Amino acid sequence: MKPIRIALTKGRLESKTIDMLERLGYDCTNARKKGRKLIMPIGNGEIEVVLAKAADVVTYVESGVCDMGVVGKDTIMEKGGTFYEVADLGFGKCRFALAVVKGKNLYEGYHNLTIASKYVNVAKNFFEQKSMDVDIVKIEGSVELAPVLGLADAIVDIVETGTTLKENGLVVAEDVCPVSARLIVNIASMKLRKKEIECLIDKMENDVQKRREKEA
Ligand SMILES: Nc1ncnc2c1ncn2[C@@H]1O[C@H](COP(=O)(O)OP(=O)(O)OP(=O)(O)O)[C@@H](O)[C@H]1O
Numbered sequence: 001m002k003p004i005r006i007a008l009t010k011g012r013l014e015s016k017t018i019d020m021l022e023r024l025g026y027d028c029t030n031a032r033k034k035g036r037k038l039i040m041p042i043g044n045g046e047i048e049v050v051l052a053k054a055a056d057v058v059t060y061v062e063s064g065v066c067d068m069g070v071v072g073k074d075t076i077m078e079k080g081g082t083f084y085e086v087a088d089l090g091f092g093k094c095r096f097a098l099a100v101v102k103g104k105n106l107y108e109g110y111h112n113l114t115i116a117s118k119y120v121n122v123a124k125n126f127f128e129q130k131s132m133d134v135d136i137v138k139i140e141g142s143v144e145l146a147p148v149l150g151l152a153d154a155i156v157d158i159v160e161t162g163t164t165l166k167e168n169g170l171v172v173a174e175d176v177c178p179v180s181a182r183l184i185v186n187i188a189s190m191k192l193r194k195k196e197i198e199c200l201i202d203k204m205e206n207d208v209q210k211r212r213e214k215e216a
């Protein structure tokens, strides 16, 4: 039987996803090895894990070369795509926020605001909902620099602990929405491998529920 192929987001979500797969009973020794291998069997080979950048997880799942994927809601909101988003996995929790230099009133004056973000579509949709015309500048990282250097009036970015904002003299002006890791499934795989995939989703949802109960 062909393994179920799951694309995992490399980086911050990686170890939390592997922890979850281990709790579900899969031996993840291969995935724990700190080598350069990007495709690895786990368990008894019934699952194959693929390590990819966040946006590529969506691409691989949407195309069907991977059956399932674990990716942040931030990436899903930014990139969109056609797939099933079947579960909130309850880790990788952070939020999108609009942030400004401390003391700045964002809405004074009449000029179009300039907003810097790595997530240009998220920023665009946020201001469209407010019926505000803004200019958006795409920044690839360390987005907090843009308002500090005077390139932008504000940023739309991920906030987790708030440390990066604080250490750079910025504050949250408005929360945009919460973000967490999501389980996504290819549309054809969901039909063709329904039983196996539903079984995995159930196991993951159980794990989420158990963690919720522990937290409460
Ligand atoms: N503090 C945080 N900053 C950024 N992402 C976070 C944070 N906390 C949780 N996440 C989640 O982790 C995911 C992966 O983030 P990570 O920084 O590892 O990769 P990335 O966003 O692709 O950045 P890079 O290009 O630096 O690899 C994000 O898409 C988001 O869903």
Ligand SMILES: O=P(O)(O)OC[C@H]1O[C@H](OP(=O)(O)OP(=O)(O)O)[C@H](O)[C@@H]1O
Pocket: 140, 141, 142, 143, 144, 157, 158, 159, 160, 161, 162, 163, 164, 165
């Ligand atoms: O609220 P905090 O806990 O400080 O986390 C938020 C910071 O983490 C992310 O940046 P990342 O470390 O991914 O680097 P980047 O700016 O290069 O994307 C995000 O873009 C914020 O800058």
